[in-house]
Amino acid sequence: MTEESLVCEPARLDWSEPSGPRAADYGDVYFSAEDGLEETRAVFLAGCGLPEAWQGRRHFVVGELGFGTGLSALALWQLWRETRPSGAWLDFVSVEKHPLSRDEAVRAFAAWPDLEPLTTRLLAQWPSRQKGVHRLVFSEDGFAITVVHDAVELALADMDFRADAWFLDGFAPAKNDAMWSQDVLDEVGRLSASGARVGTFTVAGHVRRGLQAAGFEVVKRPGFGRKRERLEAVFPGTPAATMPPPRKVAIIGAGIAGASLARAFAGRGSEVVVFDAAGPAGGASGAPAGLLTPRLERADRPHVRATLAAFDYARRCYEDFDGFYPGGVVRLAKDEREAQRFAGIAALMDERVEWDGAVLQMHAAARIEPARIVAQMLGDVPVHEARVASIAETDGDVQLADADGETLCRADCIV
Incomplete structure (x- = not known):
């Protein structure tokens, strides 16, 4: 029987700088001191071709490495609300090894008053430090956050989905090399849909080469603020049309x-x-x-x-x-x-x-x-108060009948 804790070690934050929190264990900032929200929009949203990439799609999936304060989730959510295709659904899947407490998130969110009331709604569902999957659903917006609290290599190995875009938002590679290893980037490739796009702030050579080895075509783009350059990458293939939910x-x-x-x-x-x-x-x-x-x-x-x-x-x-x-x-x-x-x-x-x-x-x-x-x-x-006695598959649907053989319902699928 393992005696490992069922909760993650919390983030240790240094609030000594007025620009925002730093991760004491990694010596790096959670977001740009120049303008974290605008950097997120430029590096991740625009870097992944959003919102154009989800136009005409019924379902779109964005993956992220490094949930942090949740800033990328909030910026993505705001853009989705403004440009969401009718009836479409967006899944945001992220990984975080050292989650922030709700009180720390409240303090961080004070920097972005423009994101109200989304910050209030996210805080109402803020996940605990418990290891594993946390599912936060905002059905009225067709938006869901699935954040996995675990080491990134363990979390990705247990996943099976296909992302249409990736935000690679871990701490700088020189300060958090585990987030940018070849094994991790290979998992990003495995979990990418045809045509998936990647945005990241770093241009470190081993990250560029790692993405190429994972199957991506990589280019440098002008950076945000004082950063001269950033990376964008594209997975081969053409985005496939998403299947609609059963009628x-x-x-x-x-x-x-x-x-x-x-x-x-x-x-x-x-x-x-x-x-x-x-x-x-x-x-x-x-x-x-x-x-x-x-x-x-x-x-x-x-x-x-x-x-x-x-x-x-x-x-x-x-x-x-x-x-x-x-x-x-x-x-x-x-x-x-x-x-x-x-x-x-x-x-x-x-x-x-x-x-x-x-x-x-x-x-x-x-x-x-x-x-x-x-x-x-x-x-x-x-x-309906009725007992289903038989189920028969026909061409294109399923038929439910009672004990007398009378049809109760025809449907596309049955649970």
Whole structure:
């Protein structure tokens, strides 16, 4: 059993300069002292051909190395809101080894009043230092941030997506060589779609050669401010058209799982219909009360990270609903052995899980009313009280029928 912590080491910031924070461990700034926001727009947004590159696209993916203060995410989000193609979705996928606390992000964001109210919305979902995936969704804008807290080489090796653009925004190569290794740049190539573009502030020779070795065509461009040059790169091939989401989706099951799926598909523009023999919130999801708590284990393993990520995502989804009551939950140890296990678990976690010698305090946990949560997640999605007895694939769709053979629904796909 591994005893590695389940949380990342936090960023250590030096605020002695009026221009903004420096990373004490790397001796480098998080953003340009001249104008961090304008540098981001010039090096990353314009450097990757945005917004022109996403015009006519239904789905666009931007990858980033070095989430930092979240400035690139905010600048990208602002541009997306201004130029988003109708009904399109943008996924921003980033990696950060040393996450900032929410309070540190508040202090950093004070430098960019023009980014309000986006900073407020991002802070409302600001991720913890927990290792692994953190998914922040802003469905009203068709925008989502997926930030992975881990060492970059470990995070990229576990990923499988195709980016249409990359922001290479780690600290300077001379001060953070692990972020710019050939292995990392090869992973960037593996995760790039045809025609993907890269923007970065550095022109270091080994980065230029590393991108070329990873399959990119690289050119130097005029830099921002006092920096004479920067790099742009393009992955071979022509960007492929993105497939639209299914027009109609049928979901069997109207509990928490079915409602979550319905909400996700509806948010992507699909028509959704739900079937459940017991009606909305049947079965366990119709219970009058429940607890939303993290599943805790004394180990840093993939399934542990996954369940903790699911807990955080669920909490962010539910916290604005009626029937969600924050305030924490405690677990009592049934014997000395379990008390020791709880103490060990708390030692791996951040301040949201604490062992006080008597109880395990889960401060982020909550009490919920499942039926009310499910109803709000379903929203206007129709729920039919019917039992699906058979499913048949036909040319181009799926047909659902009841026990009498009567067609209940035809859909493009079924869950």
